[in-house]
Amino acid sequence: MESKRIALKRALGSIELFALGYSDVSSTYYFSMGVIALYSGSALPMVMLLGSVPLWLVGLTYAELGSSIPEAGGAYYYVRRGLGDGLGFMAGWLLNLDQIIMIAYGAVSFVGYLGVLVDVLHVWPYNLITSLAVIYTLMFLNIIGIKPSARFNLASHR
Helix, strand or coil, rough: CCCCCCCCCCCCHHHHHHHHHHHHHHHHHHHHHHHHHHHHHHHHHHHHHHHHHHHHHHHHHHHHHHHHHCCHHHHHHHHHHCCCCCHHHHHHHHHHHHHHHHHHHHHHHHHHHHHHCHHHHHHHHHHHHHHHHHHHHHHHHHCCCCHHHHHHHHHHHH
């Protein structure tokens, strides 16, 4: 009996993959840039450079693992394969929690930055409503597919 291998559909090109990866990593800096600049002062360039080192290491690790273990599942699968089911399960759920927190943080930060242009966004409940609208818009983009989501990323970086 032959086992049929299940694989993800390869729908993105190199530029779209780069745009998705860039937007995921760079958002961390954009959301926290004001606070970092406030507390680091003239050391900002050095802080940014040192802060990027862990991101580069994570990126290189994912690139290496992705090319040597070409399976769907990402970090969950890598941890499960290397360290066992229990730690793989924990890694998967911790990554889900991380994504939930980062989505909420990103939406609130986006609305905070947008509030510089639109004063009413600093007032409750408008900031909450706008943050939820951002989350639901991005959720809708993800539901309709990776291709439209990647196109949105490309358009928003131009």
